Every structure is written in structure tokens, then in C-alpha cells.
Amino acid sequence: MLDPDAARRITDAVDAAFDQQLEFTAELVRHPSLRSAEASAQNLMVAQFQQRGLSVDQWTLDGDSLSTHVGYGPTTVDFEDLTNVVGTYTAPEGQEEQGRSLILNGHVDVVPTGPEETWENHPWDPVVKNGWMHGRGVGDMKAGLAANLFAFDAVQAAGFSPNATIHFQSVVEEECTGNGSLAALQRGYTADAVVIPEPEENMLVRANVxxxxxxxxxxxxxxxxxxxxxxxxxxxxxxxxxxxxxxxxxxxxxxxxxxxxxxxxxxxxxxxxxxxxxxxxxxxxxxxxxxxxxxxxxxxxxxxxxxxxxxxxxxxxxxxxxxxxxxxxxxxEGYVLDEGSDAEATLEAAHQETFGSALESFTTPGYLDGRVFALYAGIPALVYGPVSEAIHGFDERVHLESVRRVTKTIALFIADWCGVTERSQ
Ligand SMILES: [Zn+2]
Structure with missing residues (x-):
């Protein structure tokens, strides 16, 4: 466990950069990353990875190798338009690699808007109203993609370097086949745990279809x-x-x-x-x-x-x-997150710290990429994320205070799970 002073420094750092985090979230929403049109949003992610000094891996999905996998979803689009990006952090030179490795995953693809004139605000031009940000994909799940990056920033801004490898994954195809996360697994990306901040009402997904x-x-x-x-x-x-x-x-x-x-x-x-x-x-x-x-x-x-x-x-x-x-x-296939994992205990502690209440888990009748990690690699998949409304509907929105707390939870999770070293000033 982190000491309380370190935890406070990290959560304060989330607060300090939260306006920037929301700006970046809005920028992501302004890139309409509909199926096969994710490239500009993915380039934005790459730029973020580069700014943070992560090593960047950007590749086109390979239909031949995907189609050999039992979890492959037959596709009706060209593979050449489907690109995943991963940014990898490793402990800086002189700092021994230890602790437990982590994948912070999110999907960049979003579903169609339906008739745009039915939206109260333009779906690709996000606005903040009464504590909610509105826009297609803002909850599902661009707020989560941004939270992964800014949680990591907060750990660093508080003066710590994680001790273990972290892969930031921005994948395509989550809304239609699941082939994006599957391709990342086939490419060799594994870790001791994965966190996926899908919009899950501040709760952890225990099981899904x-x-x-x-x-x-x-x-x-x-x-x-x-x-x-x-x-x-x-x-x-x-x-x-x-x-x-x-x-x-x-x-x-x-x-x-x-x-x-x-x-x-x-x-x-x-x-x-x-x-x-x-x-x-x-x-x-x-x-x-x-x-x-x-x-x-x-x-x-x-x-x-x-x-x-x-x-x-x-x-x-x-x-x-x-x-x-x-x-x-x-x-x-669906999956069940086995109870009692160290990863879940770590998330519980982080959630308790930021929300002041116990982490609840629930069953969702929706698809989640968590199955790729859980079923085919035995990696504990923690699907946990903010409160949203109207995902896949008109006027999709995400609750900003929830995003803030979820970001803090992920930041504390990173620090606790990977371990940290305090940088000398
Ligand atoms: Zn989603």
C-alpha cells in the first residue's frame, strides 16, 4: 500500500491537470472515429504517447493471423483501414524494473450518431453542461482513454516513477468484432493485469455476456x-x-x-x-x-x-x-472476473481511497474486450469506469466528477500495482 502522503500527492496531481484532461478528452471527441475512420484519433493518441516519451507501436490489423484465432470476429471491412496503437513505458535507466506490469486499454472506435439533428448539441462538438460533457464516444470511451494517460501523468507529476512496464493500448473494432484487442494480444502484449475504463457507473464488471x-x-x-x-x-x-x-x-x-x-x-x-x-x-x-x-x-x-x-x-x-x-x-464468449485476485484487491483499495466507499461489482449484458485478456491470456481484466448516460444513444454524456475520481483511482492503482520509486529532485 501507498503511504497516505504519497496517495494525496498523486490525487492532488490529478486535480491540478484535470482541466487539461478534459480539453484532451474533448479534442478526441472532435475526431469522429467511426469504424474504419479511426486514423486521425489514433494519430492524436500517438502524439500523446510521444509527448510522454513512451515507445510507440502502430500497426495495421492482420486478417490472416486474426482469422486463425477462436475469438476472431469475421469482418465486413478492409483490414488496411484498421490501425492499433500502443505506447509503452518502461522504468527509466538506473531504476530497476520490478513490481507488476500493467495494460491500460481503451477502444477509440465509436458507434454512429443516428440523425444528428436529433442531438441537442452537435455530436462531434463536445460541450460541458451542468457537470457533464456531451458528445458521441465521450463516455464510450474517450474519457477512459484520456483517464489512462492522465492517471499516469499524475503519478509522475507527484514525483514518482512506476517500477514496472505499462502498455497504453488504443484499439479499434471494440464495437463490432473485438479484433483490435485480440490483435494486440496476438502481437505479444501481455501483463499482470489490465484496466479498461469503460463507462461502468463507478463499478467493477464481474461478469458479462x-x-x-x-x-x-x-x-x-x-x-x-x-x-x-x-x-x-x-x-x-x-x-x-x-x-x-x-x-x-x-x-x-x-x-x-x-x-x-x-x-x-x-x-x-x-x-x-x-x-x-x-x-x-x-x-x-x-x-x-x-x-x-x-x-x-x-x-x-x-x-x-x-x-x-x-x-x-x-x-x-x-x-x-x-x-x-x-x-x-x-x-x-463472455467471461467472469474471478473473485479474490490481487488486482481486484488493489483496485478496491484505490477506489475506497478516492470514493470513500466500497467498490461494488455487477454483471453487464454488454460485450467487453475484457474477455480477450481474461479468456485467452488469463490476465485479470478490471473493467471499471465513470458514470455515463445515453451511450449509443442521442446526447451521450459522461459525468465529470466521476471521471475525476476514476482517474484518481487508476493513478493510485498504477502506483500500488506497479510500485513506484521517488525521483530525487
Ligand atoms: Zn465501450
Whole structure:
């Protein structure tokens, strides 16, 4: 444990630089890092890494090696547009490398805004109002990416150097495949713990679902609408297939009592029909319909097993071979953060110090990159971050006092987990 004086110096340093931290967060939001368009935001991260003297690794995701991994999500975009960046700190010359290493991870990609005119403020032009910063991606999770860097700064500004290696990861593809964090793992980045400051209401994620993305295609038989009965309406049939998927969703939800940490979650398994298109002409019976689905699965169930059941559901409708499904993204298992790790105890102590209350954990029915570290590398994945509202919705926002405290928690975590050496003045 840190002595109280050192802890106070570190948390004071977070306060001292907090305005700058918010400026940088806003700057990140002004770079609309939608899927395949993350480059300018990633360059901003690289500049931040360089300013801090970190060694920088910037690379394009490699589809060939990713596709060999069980956790790979099939992708519908070009790999050449997908770039990860990692900045690495190592103890300065003369300071012995010791303590426990750390990955501070965050995703830079954000989801689309929907109709921009529906936003109270422009989604890419962040404003601060009543203690909240508004903008697309500000909560999910640019405030977290900034918190990782400024937490590290605070340790240094307080006169300490961490004793162990820290990798700052800014990854892509978290909102669609999870291939960004997976690529970082494949590149060889591991550590004794990982912290991911996703917007988690000042709490620690204990368990979360896996996710599968897929597209259902229904092929119809087009006819002139005057002889509608002789055609086969692909759009009508698609609604019926959705009904079958809703039944599967209900069955899976009914099993929640058999899955630890999910017993008391209301509707943990959500199937979302997120996109739909079909038909070519109002007066022709539609010859095709496609819709895209996000489905969830409990931890411990391999994605391949869930996918088998989904395909079975889609194959056995009354429409037979007119209905097919293909994978289009996430193909991931969920995970559980094992209780009792040293990493969790360290986070608990840091949280207690900054919030004055015990750290709570909870189960989330969303996807998290934490699974990459937990499932495939056995690294304790601490997904812990600020209070937000309307992530993936209109007027997304993050609560600034929460960001401040989370940043302090991460700073104390760095100091305690990695160990620090006081620099001689
Ligand atoms: Zn996120």
C-alpha cells in the first residue's frame, strides 16, 4: 500500500491537470472515429504517447493471423483501414524494473450518431453542461482513454516513477468484432493485469455476456402485386423469422438461473434487430430481405455452440431453404472476473481511497474486450469506469466528477500495482 502522503500527492496531481484532461478528452471527441475512420484519433493518441516519451507501436490489423484465432470476429471491412496503437513505458535507466506490469486499454472506435439533428448539441462538438460533457464516444470511451494517460501523468507529476512496464493500448473494432484487442494480444502484449475504463457507473464488471453478430437473408419470389398471392414476400417472412429468434431469446433468458452472476439480471440475453433492408419496388412482392442481429450468450458457452443453435432456429422455420444466416462480426464468449485476485484487491483499495466507499461489482449484458485478456491470456481484466448516460444513444454524456475520481483511482492503482520509486529532485 501507498503511504497516505504519497496517495494525496498523486490525487492532488490529478486535480491540478484535470482541466487539461478534459480539453484532451474533448479534442478526441472532435475526431469522429467511426469504424474504419479511426486514423486521425489514433494519430492524436500517438502524439500523446510521444509527448510522454513512451515507445510507440502502430500497426495495421492482420486478417490472416486474426482469422486463425477462436475469438476472431469475421469482418465486413478492409483490414488496411484498421490501425492499433500502443505506447509503452518502461522504468527509466538506473531504476530497476520490478513490481507488476500493467495494460491500460481503451477502444477509440465509436458507434454512429443516428440523425444528428436529433442531438441537442452537435455530436462531434463536445460541450460541458451542468457537470457533464456531451458528445458521441465521450463516455464510450474517450474519457477512459484520456483517464489512462492522465492517471499516469499524475503519478509522475507527484514525483514518482512506476517500477514496472505499462502498455497504453488504443484499439479499434471494440464495437463490432473485438479484433483490435485480440490483435494486440496476438502481437505479444501481455501483463499482470489490465484496466479498461469503460463507462461502468463507478463499478467493477464481474461478469458479462458473449456476443454473436449475424445477418439473416430471406429470398422471396417477386410477382406483380395484382397477383400477390402467387409470390412469396421476403419481408413478411423476415418478420416471422424474427419471431422465431425472439422465442430462442426467451428460452435463453429462462435459463439465467443456471448461470452464476446472471440469476438476478433482468433479461440478460438481448437479441437486437439492428439493421434491415429489402425489396426493390412498392408494387412488386419483395424478392429479398436482410436483417442484422446482435445476440448475446452466457459466459462458459462457446460462441460456436450458440451459433449452432441460432442457425438451427433459422433453418427450421416454415420457409426452409429460403432463409439463411451468416456471421458478420462478434463471435465471442463472455467471461467472469474471478473473485479474490490481487488486482481486484488493489483496485478496491484505490477506489475506497478516492470514493470513500466500497467498490461494488455487477454483471453487464454488454460485450467487453475484457474477455480477450481474461479468456485467452488469463490476465485479470478490471473493467471499471465513470458514470455515463445515453451511450449509443442521442446526447451521450459522461459525468465529470466521476471521471475525476476514476482517474484518481487508476493513478493510485498504477502506483500500488506497479510500485513506484521517488525521483530525487
Ligand atoms: Zn465501450
Amino acid at each position: 458473449g456476443v454473436v453478430w449475424f445477418r439473416v437473408r430471406v429470398s422471396g419470389k417477386p410477382t406483380h402485386v395484382r397477383e400477390m398471392a402467387s409470390g412469396f414476400n421476403a419481408i413478411d417472412a423476415a418478420y416471422s423469422v424474427m419471431g422465431a429468434l425472439r422465442e430462442l431469446e426467451s428460452r435463453w433468458n429462462a435459463e439465467r438461473a443456471n448461470h452464476r452472476y446472471f440469476e438476478d439480471v433482468d433479461h440478460p440475453i438481448n437479441f437486437n434487430i439492428g439493421m434491415i433492408s429489402g425489396g426493390d419496388w412498392p408494387s412488386s412482392v419483395p424478392s429479398w430481405c436482410e436483417f442484422d442481429v446482435r445476440a448475446a450468450l452466457y459466459p462458459g458457452i462457446p460462441a460456436a455452440e450458440a451459433w449452432e443453435e441460432i442457425q438451427e432456429c433459422v433453418r427450421t422455420t416454415e420457409f426452409g431453404a429460403a432463409v439463411s444466416a451468416e456471421r458478420t462480426g462478434f463471435f465471442s
